[in-house]
Amino acid sequence: RKEVEQDPGPFNVPEGATVAFNCTYSNSASQSFFWYRQDCRKEPKLLMSVYSSGNEDGRFTAQLNRASQYISLLIRDSKLSDSATYLCAVNSGNTGKLIFGQGTTLQVKP
Amino acid sequence: DAGVIQSPRHEVTEMGQEVTLRCKPISGHNSLFWYRQTMMRGLELLIYFNNNVPIDDSGMPEDRFSAKMPNASFSTLKIQPSEPRDSAVYFCASSPRLAVNNEQFFGPGTRLTVL
Numbered sequence: 430r431k432e433v434e435q436d437p438g439p440f441n442v443p444e445g446a447t448v449a450f451n452c453t454y455s456n457s458a459s460q461s462f463f464w465y466r467q468d469c470r471k472e473p474k475l476l477m478s479v480y481s482s483g484n485e486d487g488r489f490t491a492q493l494n495r496a497s498q499y500i501s502l503l504i505r506d507s508k509l510s511d512s513a514t515y516l517c518a519v520n521s522g523n524t525g526k527l528i529f530g531q532g533t534t535l536q537v538k539p
Numbered sequence: 540d541a542g543v544i545q546s547p548r549h550e551v552t553e554m555g556q557e558v559t560l561r562c563k564p565i566s567g568h569n570s571l572f573w574y575r576q577t578m579m580r581g582l583e584l585l586i587y588f589n590n591n592v593p594i595d596d597s598g599m600p601e602d603r604f605s606a607k608m609p610n611a612s613f614s615t616l617k618i619q620p621s622e623p624r625d626s627a628v629y630f631c632a633s634s635p636r637l638a639v640n641n642e643q644f645f646g647p648g649t650r651l652t653v654l
Contacts, residue, residue, distance in 0.1 A: 471648075475644070525641055
């Protein structure tokens with residue numbers, strides 16, 4: 430089993446839709462969680478950190494479920510510009526090392 | 540502010556040749572990470588440094604791969620000899636310090652093709 434797993438998709442949604450992605454992790458000692466966005470042929474860019482209490486940044490909401498060992502990303506009112514691959518990253522135990530999921534591809538259609 | 544800088548951006552070489560990838564982390568960042576990304580395997584951590592010292596190189600695939608960080612503002616990843624299966628995008632990332640809650644910032648990557 431991979432340490433961090435994501436549904437690769439693609440998720441095809443119309444503009445204005447709400448879409449959610451999950452990411453499961455296997456190391457119960459993990460303490461930090463992040464969502465990155467990666468555009469085609471570009472580098473991953475940090476979208477948001479995921480805090481225990483959940484956090485929101487505009488149309489984006491990230492949540493952590495420690496009991497079930499997953500994090501989620503919710504995007505409301507999808508825009509065409511949200512089309513990208515979303516990578517979750519989880520720190521490995523007590524290290525500063527991040528393990529990345531394979532990414533979930535989102536395509537927002539007009 | 541300058542982000543992570545990588546060079547070259549693209550490299551095409553022939554099997555057996557030596558390849559050297561370069562990275563300049565964000566000024567003031569103490570941790571540096573080298574990743575490789577392919578369609579099949581996703582984004583994999585190869586090696587990381589803290590204060591110029593290699594901490595974990597367990598992701599380096601073979602002895603053909605080596606990495607150095609001679610000072611706080613420069614690191615290299617070398618492949619010698621290169622093979623077609625090394626074709627991938629190689630990213631360098633840096634972080635202010637090595638801590639469990641520190642975000643990493645990526646460079647634009649080097650797209651390597653080995654013929």
